[in-house]
Amino acid sequence: RKEVEQDPGPFNVPEGATVAFNCTYSNSASQSFFWYRQDCRKEPKLLMSVYSSGNEDGRFTAQLNRASQYISLLIRDSKLSDSATYLCVVSTGTASKLTFGTGTRLQVTL
Amino acid sequence: DADVTQTPRNRITKTGKRIMLECSQTKGHDRMYWYRQDPGLGLRLIYYSFDVKDINKGEISDGYSVSRQAQAKFSLSLESAIPNQTALYFCATSDRDGTSSYEQYFGPGTRLTVT
Numbered sequence: 001r002k003e004v005e006q007d008p009g010p011f012n013v014p015e016g017a018t019v020a021f022n023c024t025y026s027n028s029a030s031q032s033f034f035w036y037r038q039d040c041r042k043e044p045k046l047l048m049s050v051y052s053s054g055n056e057d058g059r060f061t062a063q064l065n066r067a068s069q070y071i072s073l074l075i076r077d078s079k080l081s082d083s084a085t086y087l088c089v090v091s092t093g094t095a096s097k098l099t100f101g102t103g104t105r106l107q108v109t110l
Numbered sequence: 111d112a113d114v115t116q117t118p119r120n121r122i123t124k125t126g127k128r129i130m131l132e133c134s135q136t137k138g139h140d141r142m143y144w145y146r147q148d149p150g151l152g153l154r155l156i157y158y159s160f161d162v163k164d165i166n167k168g169e170i171s172d173g174y175s176v177s178r179q180a181q182a183k184f185s186l187s188l189e190s191a192i193p194n195q196t197a198l199y200f201c202a203t204s205d206r207d208g209t210s211s212y213e214q215y216f217g218p219g220t221r222l223t224v225t
Contacts, residue, residue, distance in 0.1 A: 008150075032212050043200060043216035044153070087152070091212055098214060102152035 001026050004101035006088050012107045017078050021104045023071040023088030032091040033064055035073050038103065039084045047073075047086070078108045113137045114217035116201050122223045123191050131186045131220050133201030141204045142184040143214065144168075144176060146197040153200065159184055160206075191224040198222075 006023045013019045025033075033050035048055065050062040050071055061074040071088055088101035114135045123129050133142065144156040145168075155168030157176040165176060173195060175187045188195055198221050202214040 004152075034212065041219075043218055044214075045216070046213045049212070097155070097158070098212070100153040102150060 002101075003027060003092075003099045004088055004090050006101040006104045008102060008104060010105040010107050012109060013078055014109055015078055015080060017108075018074065018076045019078055019106060020075075021073045021086055021088075021106075023073075023101055025069050025071070025088075025090045025099075027090070027092045028066075028069060030069075030090045030092040033062075033071050034089040034091075034098070035060075035062060035071075036087040036089050036100070037084045038087055044087055044100075075106075078106075080108050080110070082106060083108045112218065114201060114203055114215055116199075116217040116220050118220060119218065120221045122225065124225055125192055127191050129188045129191055129222070131188075131199055131201075131222070133184045133186070133217055135182050135201075135203045135215075135217075137203055137205075137215060138181075139203035139215070140181065140206045142178065143202040143204075144174075144184070144186045145200045145202065146170070146195075147200060147219075148197050156186065188222075188224075191222075193224045196222060196224045 004025050035047040036044040037047045038044040048057050050064045054063045059076045063072045085103040085105045087103045090099050117132045140161050143158040145153045147153050154170050159178045177185050198219050200219050201217040204214045
């Protein structure tokens with residue numbers, strides 16, 4: 001079983017739609033959780049950290065369920081510029097060592 | 111100027127050749143990493159270094175070696191390239207302390223093709 005699993009998609013949604021991505025992780029000792037964004041043929045960049053209480057950054061909301069080992073990302077009012085691959089990322093043990101999911105591809109259309 | 115740079119950006123080489131990928135950063139970070147990315151497999155850690163005197167193997171270090179020449183420079187070598195090392199290679203850096211240590215800053219990547 002992969003340490004971090006994501007639905008690869010693609011998710012094709014119209015502009016303005018709400019879309020949710022899910023991610024599960026296998027190591028219950030995992031301590032920190034993140035969503036990174038990767039545009040086609042570009043480097044990954046941190047989108048947001050994920051906290052146990054849930055957190056929001058503009059149109060983006062991240063949730064963590066430690067009991068189910070499940071992380072989610074909700075994007076409201078999708079924009080064309082949101083088209084990218086979203087990587088679920090988990091840190092277990094040693095600080096700064098990150099495990100990346102394979103990513104979920106989002107395509108927002110007119 | 112970019113904070114994390116990688117050279118070359120693209121490289122085609124033949125099986126058996128030695129090749130070096132270089133990474134430089136101006137962020138002043140102590141920690142540096144090398145990853146490879148393959149379709150369907152995501153990013154996998156090859157080697158990482160928490161300071162100039164510290165080198166650690168990652169998930170897939172076989173066939174690779176690294177050198178941390180200075181705080182700002184971390185190079186990855188393929189001693190004898192093979193076709194299944196064809197991939198997109200990323201260098202990344204992170205800060206040492208606090209919650210910011212988890213955010214990694216990536217270079218633009220090197221696309222390596224081994225024929």
